[in-house]
Amino acid sequence: MNDARNAGDRNALELRIESKVYRAADGTSVEVLRGLKFRLEAGRFGVLLGPSGCGKTTTLRIAAGLDPDFRGDCRTPGSGRLGIVFQEPRLLPWRTVEQNIRLVLPPDQTGADLRDLLDTLGLSSHLARYPGELSLGLARRVAIARAFAVQPDFLLLDEPFVSLDEATATRLREELLALTDRGHVTTLLVTHDVEEAIRLADRLFFLSDRPARIVLERCLPARDARSPAMIAAIREELREQLASG
Structure with a gap:
């Protein structure tokens, strides 16, 4: 049996999966x-990496409470306000950008002031447009805005920048970091891109092949200290550590 619960405060994310x-x-x-087990301190940005099909998205679904069928337990941070960004934007095509974002708000908050959020993501001039009129980059921005509209204290993202050109992805990463830092949001992201992970994460978690477990965990230096040379050195060091077993 599993025990998935909210901490009710700013506690860490603690996930222990004996078997799925x-x-x-x-x-x-x-x-x-x-035997997958890890801890992510409140307000920190964690990234899950590993081979395709190893179970990264499954781990994310368990952390989100979407898959209760596992042996183990999950303790999530904060008061239960969860934001999720999937691989696909999953926008309702018959609703405008603004309607898609406000759809997640509770009835007593549907008129909430989202101007700062929309300005940060560059969406203020696109609110009346429909998903079919948006580029993939804009659609991804809408999905991120929807996740942040509820003012989450826990955020999960499943490869939110996949298939984007590098310039768009870089800008979206910067916008995401601005939002998570501003709200002190505990964040867990799945990606295949090691360099992306190094640029974003406070802590990296590498998964093995199936049945997946954590084979390497790495705490990274402050982001503002990560020069291109340091990022390249960390990437090479991680490659060597993973190759050596």
Whole structure:
């Protein structure tokens, strides 16, 4: 049995998955995660990396409370205000940008002032447009704005910058960091991009192949101290550590 609960304060994210098993189409059992355990301090930015199909998104779903079928326990930070950004923007095509963002707000907050959020993400001039009129970069901005509209204390992102050109992705990363730092949001992001992870994270968690577990954990220096040379050196050091087992 698992025990997933909210801490009710600014406690760390603590995730312990003894085992997560899927039932395959042919009826066989597939163990995706085994002995996976990590802790992310409140207000910090963590990144999950690992081979394709190893269980990164499954881990994220468990942390979000979307998949309770696992053995272990999950303690989430904050008061339960959760923001999620999926790989696809998942916008309702018949609603405008502003309507898609405000859709997540509780009835008593539908008129909340979102001007700072919209300005940070460059969406103020696009509020009356529909998803079909947006570029992928703008659609991703809307998805991020929707996640932040609830003023989350816990944020989960599943490859939010995949398929974007580098200039757009770089700007979105900067906007994301501005929002998470401003709100002291505990953040967990999944990516395949090691350099992206090094630029964003306070702490890195590397997963093994299935059944996945944490094989390497790395705390990074302050972001403003990460020069291009330091980022390259960290990337090479991580590559060597992972290659050596």
